[in-house]
Amino acid sequence: xxxxxxxxxxxxxxxATPASAHGPTGHGPSGGRPGDPGQVTxxxxxxxxxxxxxxxxxxxxxxxxxxxxxxxxxIDPHEFIIxxxxxxxxxRRMMKEMIDRQKKDGxxxxxxxxxxxxxxxxxxxxxxxFVWIFARTxxxxxxxxxxxxxxxxxxxxxxxxx
Ligand SMILES: [Cu+2]
Numbered sequence: 001x002x003x004x005x006x007x008x009x010x011x012x013x014x015x016a017t018p019a020s021a022h023g024p025t026g027h028g029p030s031g032g033r034p035g036d037p038g039q040v041t042x043x044x045x046x047x048x049x050x051x052x053x054x055x056x057x058x059x060x061x062x063x064x065x066x067x068x069x070x071x072x073x074x075i076d077p078h079e080f081i082i083x084x085x086x087x088x089x090x091x092r093r094m095m096k097e098m099i100d101r102q103k104k105d106g107x108x109x110x111x112x113x114x115x116x117x118x119x120x121x122x123x124x125x126x127x128x129x130f131v132w133i134f135a136r137t138x139x140x141x142x143x144x145x146x147x148x149x150x151x152x153x154x155x156x157x158x159x160x161x162x
Contacts, residue, residue: 030084031140031158034117035065035133043067048122048144050074051152055142058158062136069129072122078154079146081119082132084139088155091145099147136160 044066047054051074060066070080083091101107119142120128137160144154 030087031082031137032132032134035131037131039065040067040131041065043069046070046080048072048074048078050076051149051154053154056156059161060134060158061161065133067129067131069127070120070122071127072124075124077123078144079119079121080142082142085141088141088143088145092150095145
């Protein structure tokens with residue numbers, strides 16, 4: 001599928017851009033912030049396939065520092081991103097817009113505005129990790145927002161233990 005391939009190429013380019021370290025949309029990440037690797041108290045291992053996560057739901061504590069290790073055993077790239085339901089929806093909307101624009105004018109546009117520091121991009125066969133300190137936030141989810149993947153079920157709720 002041509003559409004899917006070009007889409008993935010754009011995303012891969014964006015993932016490799018160092019500018020991804022800050023929330024360019026003007027607001028910081030929801031649900032916490034990048035954590036100190038020295039403060040990790042739990043490691044959560046996740047396997048991504050085409051198109052599902054081995055992790056279905058996640059219970060965390062407010063202030064807990066978690067290291068996520070995400071392995072992609074699929075054929076397609078995937079992402080594992082933490083954000084609110086609204087943020088994920090916006091992320092998907094922007095990805096779609098980007099593809100539509102690319103289809104129209106043939107140029108590869110920067111995906112900077114959709115990058116999020118709360119997560120990783122994982123190429124097929126690779127493993128990626130990040131450390132996150134959670135802050136109590138309603139409607140928090142982990143998700144892959146690549147076209148169609150969220151809808152296929154690459155998402156799960158993050159619950160805060162009272
Ligand atoms: Cu995916």
